[in-house]
Amino acid sequence: SSWLVCRGIRTLDLRVKRQSKNAAALASALETSPYVKAVNHPSLKTHKQHEIAKKEFGPYYGGMLSFEVDGDRDKMNLFMRSMNLAHYAMTLGGYRTTLSYPPLSSHSNVPEEERLAMGITNGLIRVSVGIEEEGDIIRDFMNALEIAYGEE
Numbered sequence: 001s002s003w004l005v006c007r008g009i010r011t012l013d014l015r016v017k018r019q020s021k022n023a024a025a026l027a028s029a030l031e032t033s034p035y036v037k038a039v040n041h042p043s044l045k046t047h048k049q050h051e052i053a054k055k056e057f058g059p060y061y062g063g064m065l066s067f068e069v070d071g072d073r074d075k076m077n078l079f080m081r082s083m084n085l086a087h088y089a090m091t092l093g094g095y096r097t098t099l100s101y102p103p104l105s106s107h108s109n110v111p112e113e114e115r116l117a118m119g120i121t122n123g124l125i126r127v128s129v130g131i132e133e134e135g136d137i138i139r140d141f142m143n144a145l146e147i148a149y150g151e152e
Helices: 002-009 012-031 050-057 073-082 112-117 134-149
Strands: 038-040 064-068 098-100 124-128
Touching: 012 038, 012 064, 012 134, 073 134
Parallel strands: none
Antiparallel strands: 038 064, 064 124, 098 124
């Protein structure tokens, strides 16, 4: 285990910076989508804590974000099945882009009323943005959104 930690720490700086850059780009792209109701990432000027994050984090706001779409389960399933690069995962935080659906994963045991009060709606998707090419990540999400939500 120690050897793996030592090996991984050598590229940690590069990976974290790349993930942060990719997450900011994806957040910005998602914010322009007509199918996305809200995007949560501190790099966005529309984020209520953007100025604090800018002061604390500098140009690297982290690789995690969330966004909200229509919570229709069929559309959510189609969206996730339409992803080619990013994949659903029960745990987040690796070097590949992964996503989770909190109502059925991390918050599945939380009563719905309590979960909704926390802002975890039936349309919330969490994303751990990886180190893939920025444009590829954005295209994957935008294409899947169009497939799932574009055919109203």
